[in-house]
Structures are given as C-alpha cells and as structure tokens.
Amino acid sequence: MSMHELTLRQIASGLANKDFSATELTQSLLARIQTVDPQLNSFITVTEELALSQAKSADERRAAGENGALLGAPIAHKDLFCTQNVLTSCASKILSGFKAPYNATVVEKLASAGTVTLGKLNMDEFAMGSANESSHYGAVKNPWDLTRVPGGSSGGSAAAVAARLIPAATGTDTGGSIRQPAALTNLTGLKPTYGRVSRWGMIAYASSLDQGGPLARNAEDCALLLQAMAGFDPKDSTSVDQPLDDYLAALDKPLAGLRIGLPKEYFGAGLDARIGEKVLAVVEELKKLGATVKEISLPNMQHAIPAYYVIAPAEASSNLSRFDGVRFGYRCENPVNLEDLYKRSRGEGFGAEVKRRIMVGTYALSAGYYDAYYIKAQQIRRLIKNDFVAAFNEVDLIIGPTTPNLAWKLGEKNADPVSAYLEDIYTITANLAGIPGLSMPAGFVDGLPVGVQLLAPYFQEGRLLNVAHQYQQVTDWHTQAPTGF
Amino acid sequence: MALERSDVEKIAHLARLGLTEAEVPQTTDTLNNILGLIDAMQAVDTTGIEPLAHPLEATQRLRADVVTETNQREAYQAIAPAVESGLYLVPKVIE
Numbered sequence: 001m002s003m004h005e006l007t008l009r010q011i012a013s014g015l016a017n018k019d020f021s022a023t024e025l026t027q028s029l030l031a032r033i034q035t036v037d038p039q040l041n042s043f044i045t046v047t048e049e050l051a052l053s054q055a056k057s058a059d060e061r062r063a064a065g066e067n068g069a070l071l072g073a074p075i076a077h078k079d080l081f082c083t084q085n086v087l088t089s090c091a092s093k094i095l096s097g098f099k100a101p102y103n104a105t106v107v108e109k110l111a112s113a114g115t116v117t118l119g120k121l122n123m124d125e126f127a128m129g130s131a132n133e134s135s136h137y138g139a140v141k142n143p144w145d146l147t148r149v150p151g152g153s154s155g156g157s158a159a160a161v162a163a164r165l166i167p168a169a170t171g172t173d174t175g176g177s178i179r180q181p182a183a184l185t186n187l188t189g190l191k192p193t194y195g196r197v198s199r200w201g202m203i204a205y206a207s208s209l210d211q212g213g214p215l216a217r218n219a220e221d222c223a224l225l226l227q228a229m230a231g232f233d234p235k236d237s238t239s240v241d242q243p244l245d246d247y248l249a250a251l252d253k254p255l256a257g258l259r260i261g262l263p264k265e266y267f268g269a270g271l272d273a274r275i276g277e278k279v280l281a282v283v284e285e286l287k288k289l290g291a292t293v294k295e296i297s298l299p300n301m302q303h304a305i306p307a308y309y310v311i312a313p314a315e316a317s318s319n320l321s322r323f324d325g326v327r328f329g330y331r332c333e334n335p336v337n338l339e340d341l342y343k344r345s346r347g348e349g350f351g352a353e354v355k356r357r358i359m360v361g362t363y364a365l366s367a368g369y370y371d372a373y374y375i376k377a378q379q380i381r382r383l384i385k386n387d388f389v390a391a392f393n394e395v396d397l398i399i400g401p402t403t404p405n406l407a408w409k410l411g412e413k414n415a416d417p418v419s420a421y422l423e424d425i426y427t428i429t430a431n432l433a434g435i436p437g438l439s440m441p442a443g444f445v446d447g448l449p450v451g452v453q454l455l456a457p458y459f460q461e462g463r464l465l466n467v468a469h470q471y472q473q474v475t476d477w478h479t480q481a482p483t484g485f
Numbered sequence: 486m487a488l489e490r491s492d493v494e495k496i497a498h499l500a501r502l503g504l505t506e507a508e509v510p511q512t513t514d515t516l517n518n519i520l521g522l523i524d525a526m527q528a529v530d531t532t533g534i535e536p537l538a539h540p541l542e543a544t545q546r547l548r549a550d551v552v553t554e555t556n557q558r559e560a561y562q563a564i565a566p567a568v569e570s571g572l573y574l575v576p577k578v579i580e
Contacts, residue, residue: 101564306524310526327573337576347505359493360516363496363516377526379536379537417515435540
C-alpha cells in the first residue's frame with residue numbers, strides 16, 4: 001500500500017513500527033500535492049516549510065519515546081482557521097495577504113498532539129456556499145468527477161481527503177458545510193454539538209451556528225481527530241465546560257438495542273429516490289447489527305431553510321463588519337474619504353454571494369423588520385429544537401439522507417442561488433438545534449457517492465462515531481477511492 | 486413586498502458595501518428571490534413561542550477580573566494596510 005492510501009490509524013501504526021518516518025511521509029505527500037492538486041484546486045496554500053519542521057519535531061518526539069496517535073500525522077486546515085504567520089484567507093479577496101497573528105485553538109490543539117500541517121484548504125468564501133464555487137481562489141473539483149462540485153463550504157477539505165492528498169482535514173459546518181461535502185466525496189464528516197469544539201480563531205460566519213469538526217475516510221479517524229480538537233476553551237465564550245468522552249473507546253460498543261428513528265419528512269418530495277434507497281439499505285444493515293427502527297416526525301423541518309437564511313445572514317452582516325480596510329486585509333486604491341474607504345474596500349473585497357448575505361442580514365436586522373424576520377426566525381428555531389427533543393424521547397439516533405441530490409455539475413446552480421440553498425434541507429436543522437450530526441458513505445449512484453446522515457442528542461458524538469464505525473466494519477463503501485486518485 | 490432599486494441602494498449603504506452600477510439590478514433580483522424564500526416563515530404560527538438565540542440556552546460566562554492578555558500592538562499593526570507611529574491611518578475625517 002502506498003503511503004498516501006493510509007488512514008490516520010494506519011499511519012500511527014506505521015510510525016510506531018518505524019515502517020517510515022513522519023518526514024518521509026510528509027515529503028511523499030507534499031510531492032503528491034504538487035503533482036495532483038492542480039486538477040482539483042483543493043489547496044490555497046501549501047505550507048512546506050512548516051510541515052517539514054513539524055514532521056522533524058514529531059520524529060524527534062517519537063525517538064524520545066512518545067507515541068501519541070496523531071504524532072506525525074499529516075493534515076491540513078480549512079482556510080478559515082487562523083494559522084500564525086501563514087495566509088488565512090477565508091477564500092476571500094478581502095483577506096488577501098492576511099497572515100494571522102495567532103493560531104486558532106483547534107490549530108494549536110492539533111499541533112500539540114503532533115499533527116503535521118501540510119497547508120490551508122480552499123473553501124467557499126467565508127464558508128458561504130454548498131459547492132465551493134464562491135472562492136476567490138477558484139472552484140474546487142470533485143475527484144469522483146472533475147466536472148462536478150465537491151460540495152461546500154469545506155469543499156477543499158473534502159476534495160483533498162477524497163483524492164488521498166491527505167488522510168484527514170479540519171472543516172467547519174454552519175448549515176451542512178462538513179456533512180454535505182463529505183457526502184458528495186465519499187467521506188465521513190462530523191459536525192459536533194455547538195460549543196464542543198472551540199471557535200476561537202475560527203473566522204466567524206454565523207456565530208450561533210458555526211462548529212468545527214473533522215473530515216476523514218472513516219469514523220475511526222474522525223474519532224482520533226475529534227479527541228484532539230474538542231474540549232473546553234476559556235477563550236471561546238460559547239465553549240462548553242463539560243468533560244470529553246473517550247471517542248475511540250466508544251467505537252466498539254455493540255449496537256444491540258439501538259433505537260433508530262426515520263423522519264418521514266426526510267423522504268418526501270425533492271429527494272432523489274435512488275438516494276432514499278441507499279438510506280433504507282443502511283437501515284437494513286443496522287437492523288442486522290441489532291438496531292430497531294421506527295418512523296418519527298420532525299414536523300417543522302420544512303421551515304428550517306427560511307429561518308436559517310435570516311439567522312445566518314443576520315449574524316454574518318454583524319460579524320463581517322470587522323472587514324473595513326483599516327486594520328487588516330484588503331484596502332481599495334486611493335480612497336477619497338472614510339466612507340469611500342469602507343465602501344470600496346468591502347465592495348471590491350467581498351464576492352457576490354458574501355455581499356448578498358450581508359445585505360439580506362442588514363435588511364433583516366434593520367429598524368421595522370427585526371421582529372418580522374429575526375425574532376420570527378428565532379421562534380422557528382425553537383420549534384425545530386423542540387422537534388428534536390421530542391424525537392429523542394423516542395429514539396437514540398435519527399437517520400436520513402445527507403443531501404437530496406448527487407454532486408451537481410460545476411456552474412449548474414450559479415444562476416439561481418436559492419436553488420443551491422435548498423440542497424442544505426437535511427443538514428441545516430442540526431445547526432439550528434445545535435445537535436451533532438455525521439455523514440458517512442452509503443454507496444454510489446451513477447458512479448457518484450451517496451452520504452447518509454446520522455443525528456444524535458447533544459454531546460453524543462461518541463454514539464454517532466460508534467454507529468458509523470460499526471457500519472463500516474460490515475461494509476466497504478468508505479474504502480472506495482475515486483479512479484485516478 | 487418586493488425591494489426596489491432604491492431599497493437595495495439603501496441597504497448597501499447601511500452595510501457600507503459599494504455596489505457598481507452593473508451590480509445593482511442583478512442584486513435586486515437575487516435579493517427578492519431570497520426574500521421570497523424567507524417569507525415562507527410568515528405562514529408558521531409562532532404565537533407564544535420564546536425566541537431561541539443559543540442552542541443550549543447558555544448565558545455568558547464570567548471570569549475573574551484579572552489581566553490575561555498582553556499587548557500585541559506591534560504584531561497586529563504589522564498586518565494593517567497603513568500605520569504610522571503606532572496609529573492606523575485612514576483618509577482625513579476632520580477638515
């Protein structure tokens with residue numbers, strides 16, 4: 001097996017057994033990124049020097065007797081995690097040249113666990129998108145079909161892991177931005193409970209919805225990464241002070257007696273029937289492992305998209321006001337006065353989708369409209385949370401499709417942004433309610449990957465990883481690699 | 486109620502976003518499509534429902550009132566578009 005085909009778990013064994021060094025592995029993957037990534041455009045920055053120095057240090061720590069599971073493991077970060085002295089662009093022109101003065105907590109935690117950072121990954125500008133086409137650095141291609149999108153907004157993370165450029169990556173999920181690209185590229189991706197992973201140094205899109213998490217080739221690798229990423233952080237005022245579970249230990253729990261709910265609203269109009277069949281096939285497999293299944297209802301699901309497209313833009317309009325051309329990032333040429341400086345720096349620095357969402361948010365928060373939009377959306381948010389609370393009184397886990405459709409053609413949905421918004425119908429509710437969600441590979445339709453989504457009560461990331469891992473012990477969809485990669 | 490061109494110009498001004506002449510008509514159409522999607526909310530009965538601002542309904546944590554951060558002025562100004570003598574430079578605002 002070539003080094004680029006190894007999972008994080010296999011890399012840990014290889015390093016422990018001295019089959020190869022972290023430096024050799026890093027050099028091999030850096031060379032592969034140089035050769036292969038031009039087809040995909042998944043990296044914005046390759047941090048060769050940093051990677052080689054981290055690999056050297058990992059080798060030294062191993063030589064001194066350390067043996068951490070991630071010591072020497074190569075990864076890359078979505079380009080909205082601040083990395084000290086390395087371009088942190090959010091895939092936006094407005095952050096061109098922005099070398100972050102500090103590391104995000106997630107970056108810091110993974111670095112102390114001994115991971116090797118190979119670079120910063122492409123994404124939708126400010127994480128706004130489902131196709132990774134709104135990046136200032138160009139669209140990312142799906143390694144399963146280079147004429148199709150990889151999903152978004154963590155599209156660079158998904159494409160790079162799916163194409164075996166790196167074994168795992170960080171991503172963020174505000175409305176599905178880890179789970180949807182994982183589904184469209186045959187990966188396992190986890191959005192933790194709101195507050196489980198620190199948001200400090202993770203450039204904000206919608207602060208009450210954003211959560212960082214891992215994308216990898218299987219649940220076990222996601223568990224390894226989450227263990228290192230998650231945990232209380234006093235620097236994030238919304239971080240939750242609650243002990244971490246042992247996610248690796250949770251993987252092996254038998255599924256006997258697991259109660260699964262199938263929400264009838266997830267199988268209605270709009271779902272590609274071939275994806276629905278794959279979900280039901282996963283359910284059959286889980287039944288063989290001892291799970292029981294019943295139909296449930298999440299009656300307010302259909303209201304999630306409208307509520308999300310008020311709350312997320314409203315928070316974005318406030319968060320993105322910090323990009324003003326004064327303290328960091330892009331500044332327009334020859335501003336005639338302060339207002340001109342603000343307006344042209346922002347007008348030239350932000351792309352079309354970001355401008356749209358800032359304007360929707362500004363409108364929704366403006367005098368006279370606040371109650372009709374923002375308060376209304378927050379009331380619907382509670383109804384959606386209540387639906388989940390009621391459902392989890394009856395079942396341990398909810399299962400459904402991650403996306404209504406397969407990966408679409410590049411450019412197909414650009415003319416009508418609303419049509420792309422509808423692709424997030426199954427993922428957005430978890431962000432509004434704050435519960436954890438995971439997408440895992442469930443087969444192929446027309447040669448394109450299909451993802452199945454698992455949702456669990458607050459802080460039950462361990463249960464999600466457990467069910468996905470058990471499923472991955474009896475199936476091999478997750479081991480399939482795209483042809484040519 | 487559809488947004489007019491003048492509404493879009495006003496929103497853009499409030500958000501301090503410079504739109505080019507060419508961007509305004511398309512932005513108006515797209516914003517109206519998005520608001521059409523959002524308006525589906527108005528059909529939902531939310532009488533008596535308390536708005537939810539934070540998924541776990543947590544309140545702001547307090548910490549001891551002690552200094553935890555040191556001055557990073559030089560590091561932060563090193564990445565600014567224009568600084569002089571420790572100050573951020575902007576166009577003249579007082580004549």
